[in-house]
Amino acid sequence: MSGDEKTLLPKPPWLRKKLYNNTFNVDRAIEHNGLETICKEAACPNRSECWHAGTATFLILGRICTRKCTFCNVESGTPGFVDPLEPTKVADAVEALKLNYTVITSVNRDDLPDGGAQHFVDVIRAVRERRPDNKIEVLIPDLLGDWEALRKIVDVAPEVLNHNIETIEPFYYYVRPKADYRRSLELFSEVKRMAPSMVTKSGIMVGMGEDPNDVRQAFRDLLEAGVDVLTVGQYLQPTRQHLDVEEYVTPEQFEAYAEYAYSIGFKGVASGVFVRSSYKADELYAQARQKIEMQEELA
Structure with a gap:
């Protein structure tokens, strides 16, 4: 049901985020190099915090996605040409910001052969x-x-290979x-087959009306497929035209999800209202x- 057809849920008191103003250096480096970030395109609630800390998730392959997921704020349509200078531009920005951990993601480009x-x-x-010592996570x-x-991607050995599953299996047909x-x-099974020691990561959103049992089943599916790190965050409706928020999950439930995820064997878990795929990525990787x-030492 669209946001225009029903009363929106009132936001609970825990859904408040401190804003930081000192984001000039990151914003300037991104704008100077003509780059996009998923921080802006996906309306991430952690943008000011991460930018204040001097980190960002670079969005490559343009800003137009070939898919139209009902939760996502990224624009969909027909993408343009791939910028051959983009690798250099991203490298310039990473060097200018002196990043030690860089996250690189992209829109879906189903129009490209690979x-x-x-x-x-x-x-x-x-x-x-x-920056040879810079650690790289790809989403x-x-x-x-x-x-x-x-x-091709696995063979260049990014420190983390991330792919978000986003939601539970029964919701896929409309989310x-x-x-x-x-x-x-x-995909994760293939990564572990190609590079068993590579850190793998996935994320899921909650608050779309899912049953907690289905969420826990998704956790088990991901673990069985070979995922090492899990992120769990609250779905927030980007605009009234996107999928409605059905529930604001409590901090206590997020803690329960984290406890369960660790209990079944995940090696790193971030679960909370404002958690997103790249939030505190360097800490989870370590x-x-x-x-x-x-x-490996015990094996």
């Missing part, structure tokens, strides 16, 4: 050439199940109509990396 995989590779290589689309395209729940799970190395 879904944009080679462009991810080019960006990763450009950033590493400029990739499902590449329409093209595992050879996936291999992510062009995506496939099982295909996303298979936590997961340490546990993977400990397991």
